[in-house]
Amino acid sequence: xxxxxxxxxxxxxxxxxxxxxxxxxxxxxxxxxxxxxxxxxxxxxxxxxxxxxxxxxxxxxxxxxxxxxxxxxxxxxxxxxxxxxxxxxxxxxxxxxxxxxxxxxxxxxxxxxxxxxxxxxxxxxxxxxxxxxxxxxxxxxxxxxxxxxxxxxxxxxxxxxxxxxxxxxxxxxxxxxxxxxxxxxxxxxxxxxxxxxxxxxxxxxxxxxxxxxxxxxxxxxxxxxxxxxxxxxxxxxxxxxxxxxxxxxxxxxxxxxxxxxxxxxxxxxxxxxxxxxxxxxxxxxxxxxxxxxxxxxxxxxxxxxxxxxxxxxxxxxxxxxxxxxxxxxxxxxxxxxxxxxxxxxxxxxxxxxxxxxxxxxxxxxx
Numbered sequence: 001x002x003x004x005x006x007x008x009x010x011x012x013x014x015x016x017x018x019x020x021x022x023x024x025x026x027x028x029x030x031x032x033x034x035x036x037x038x039x040x041x042x043x044x045x046x047x048x049x050x051x052x053x054x055x056x057x058x059x060x061x062x063x064x065x066x067x068x069x070x071x072x073x074x075x076x077x078x079x080x081x082x083x084x085x086x087x088x089x090x091x092x093x094x095x096x097x098x099x100x101x102x103x104x105x106x107x108x109x110x111x112x113x114x115x116x117x118x119x120x121x122x123x124x125x126x127x128x129x130x131x132x133x134x135x136x137x138x139x140x141x142x143x144x145x146x147x148x149x150x151x152x153x154x155x156x157x158x159x160x161x162x163x164x165x166x167x168x169x170x171x172x173x174x175x176x177x178x179x180x181x182x183x184x185x186x187x188x189x190x191x192x193x194x195x196x197x198x199x200x201x202x203x204x205x206x207x208x209x210x211x212x213x214x215x216x217x218x219x220x221x222x223x224x225x226x227x228x229x230x231x232x233x234x235x236x237x238x239x240x241x242x243x244x245x246x247x248x249x250x251x252x253x254x255x256x257x258x259x260x261x262x263x264x265x266x267x268x269x270x271x272x273x274x275x276x277x278x279x280x281x282x283x284x285x286x287x288x289x290x291x292x293x294x295x296x297x298x299x300x301x302x303x304x305x306x307x308x309x310x311x312x313x314x315x316x317x318x319x320x321x322x323x324x325x326x327x328x329x330x331x332x333x334x335x336x337x338x339x340x341x342x343x344x345x346x347x348x349x350x351x352x353x354x355x356x357x358x359x360x361x362x363x364x365x366x
Contacts, residue, residue, distance in 0.1 A: 010288065010322060011243045014250035021257035034256030039144050040245055041218040045208040045225045046137055047244070050091045052201040052229075052236045056193050059087065059099045067107045073181040077116055080104040081123045081171060085131035093132035093139050093314075093323040094241075097125060101330040111183040118331070118338065122345050123174055125327040126315065126353060130167030132323075133160045133311040137212050139323075140248070141293035141310050149303030159304050159365075163311055166360055170353055197233065204228060251294045259298045269299045276302045277361060280309015281354070284320045289313045308361050315354040318346065 005012050053059065063083050070076035080100070088096035101121055108117050132138030136146040136156065146156055204225055211221035229237040258264050272279045276296070283292040289310040296306055314321035318328055328346070331337055 008243050008247075010291070011247040011250065013287075014247050014254065014291065018250040018253040018257075021254050025257040025260050030260075031253060031256065034252045035249060036144065036147065036252065038218045039140075039147055040248060041222040042137075042143060042208070042212055043140060043245060043248070044240065045204070045211060045218070045221045046092070047095075047240050048225050048229060048236060049201050049205045049208055050095045051239050051241075052197065052204075052233060053091075054095070054099055055236060055239070056197055056201070058193060058198065059091075060103055061193070063100055063103050064107070067103075067111075070111075070183060073111070073113050073116060073183055074175065074178040075180075076107070076111060076113065076183055077120050077123070077178045078172075078175050080107065080120055081127045081175060084124050085127035085168065085171065088128040088132035089135045089138045092137065093128040093321065094244075094326055096128040096132070097323050097327045097330070100124060100128075101327050102333075105331070105334050113181075113183065114336070116178060117334070118342050118345050119178070121327055121331050122342070122349050123171060125324050125346070126167070126349060127171050128327075129314040129321050129323055130164060130171075130311075130353075130357075133167075133314070134164040135160075137209070139311075139314075140244070140290045142307070143212070144248075144290075145293055145297060145303055145307050145310070148297050149301075149307075151303060151307075155304065156307075159307050160311065162364055163308070163357065163361070166357055167353065170356060174349060200228065200232060247291075248294070251291045255295045255298050258295070272296060272300050274302075276300050276305035277309045277312075277358075277365070280306050280311075281313040281316075281358065284310055284313025285317045286319070288319050288322050290322060305365065308365060312354065312357050312361060315350045315357065317350075318343070320350075324350075 063080070066079050066083065067076055070079055080103075084093075084096040084100045087100070091099075101124055104120050104124060105117055108114060108120060113120075129139075133142065134157070136142050142156075142160070145151070207216065207221050207224055210216040211218045226237070279296055280289070280292060283296060286292075287295075292313060293306065293310040296310075297303070300306055314323070318324050324346070328342065331342055332339060
């Protein structure tokens with residue numbers, strides 16, 4: 001039980017909050033209105049596709065081939081940071097880090113860059129968190145808020161693109177601290193990909209993307225994905241991050257009940273009104289940006305500033321983004337990990353980025 005709580009802390013907290021709220025607002029038919037089934041369906045489809053591609057080691061092969069061509073350590077750190085930055089736009093920040101952090105640790109050890117492992121993993125985490133803000137499918141809060149506020153393409157990308165570009169530039173500046181030291185030769189491993197499954201997941205990925213952009217009903221995407229996996233790849237179906245979906249359901253219930261508590265609703269509406277940016281940032285530092293987006297969206301109509309707040313709020317403390325906790329856990333599995341050094345580096349880089357990007361957001365969007 002202890003191991004489960006440590007592994008699924010956010011789910012456990014959300015479940016406790018949801019259960020407590022049911023004693024104040026007894027279950028009724030309105031509970032069904034709390035749950036955004038479209039968001040849950042899209043998340044399932046996207047996670048299933050990415051999980052399947054990860055098992056095929058598609059991302060590993062691409063990253064290894066790119067890193068093997070690096071001529072110096074600065075270039076290698078740049079490549080290992082750029083990959084999750086751009087990949088997170090399509091496969092989410094969580095998945096990008098799960099895929100590329102272990103690869104970065106392995107590649108740096110092979111190339112003789114052990115002293116840059118902490119710095120690289122921290123920059124990868126920032127890169128994935130901020131690269132993912134560009135697209136609706138990049139992270140769960142974007143997908144949720146884009147759907148909740150029915151944002152059009154111009155409004156959405158007009159909000160997220162400046163954040164993504166600025167964070168990319170800042171990341172490059174941090175990478176310049178790495179010296180152009182020579183690297184040991186990186187040997188590529190020949191790995192075969194099962195073309196049948198690669199084609200299958202490519203098609204499922206296209207179908208999922210069509211649903212994200214409203215070209216196809218999400219119910220069709222979910223049905224096709226589930227049926228195909230049941231028939232051809234049940235292992236992937238089992239490995240989908242079901243607890244992320246359950247966490248969303250718990251928060252939907254908690255926030256839905258909170259919105260029916262008149263005193264809480266009145267208080268939050270007063271506090272959040274015209275302060276969406278800072279509310280999103282501050283609340284994210286405490287409960288992470290995904291549940292912050294779900295909770296705060298109920299109490300404001302200013303979706304654009306809330307989107308800015310929770311996306312920027314992914315920077316800062318380790319709990320500000322679930323992806324940050326994932327990369328920390330992956331780093332700790334490294335046999336020579338230095339947790340104190342990692343946390344000091346993580347907090348320094350993150351709060352510098354948080355401060356600079358918040359100032360930029362106030363100037364650009366105020």
